Amino acid sequence: MYAKWINDDQRFAFAVNDNGGVKITSKEWSLLLAGQSDGKMISKGAGDFPLLIDVVLDVPDSAVRERMWRDGELASVMWLRERHRDQVEIKADTTLSTDQFKELMVYMQALRDWPQSAEFPGIEHRPAALAWLSEQQKTAHAAH
Missing domain, CATH: 1.20.1270 (Substrate Binding Domain Of Dnak; Chain:A; Domain 2)
Structure with a gap:
């Protein structure tokens, strides 16, 4: 599984085949999706690796x-x-x-x-x- 950061969209594109991003395990991908389902956001971390962050909204948006x-x-x-x-x-x-x-x-x-x-x-x-x-x-x- 590969994760490529898309600057224009401020999001990751995930692909089974090499999409020019960083290689992640299917377990890491599953954890990212589960975290996103739980209200976390997938963000760009060190080395362009995806990481989960808490979403803090001052006003419900x-x-x-x-x-x-x-x-x-x-x-x-x-x-x-x-x-x-x-x-x-x-x-x-x-x-x-x-x-x-x-x-x-x-x-x-x-x-x-x-x-x-x-x-x-x-x-x-x-x-x-x-x-x-x-x-x-x-x-x-x-x-x-």
Whole structure:
């Protein structure tokens, strides 16, 4: 697993294949995602390594919370995109159908576009998660 800091977005991009970032273990990646789910923020540490920090907000800021939610959602599905791309690259049977992969890409783009939406940061207007996505995540966790 690799973690690359994206200055423009002030966030990390995680990838299974080398994306030009630092190498981290899958356990470290899992801990980062778990910490983010618990309300911590993934920040850039020494040597460009990702680290978890406490988020301190003086005033409840729904826009910040929604961006954190969005970042967590993107991070939680990147593995699925990477797995599909890897399976296509090695000409293996893919776990996702072509339609599912397209739906995943559209969902990820909707998450990226969410902060620019006129309805942002209204929780009720979040991009809707894909119905089949939770089953994929359960299957992946069961395999580990």
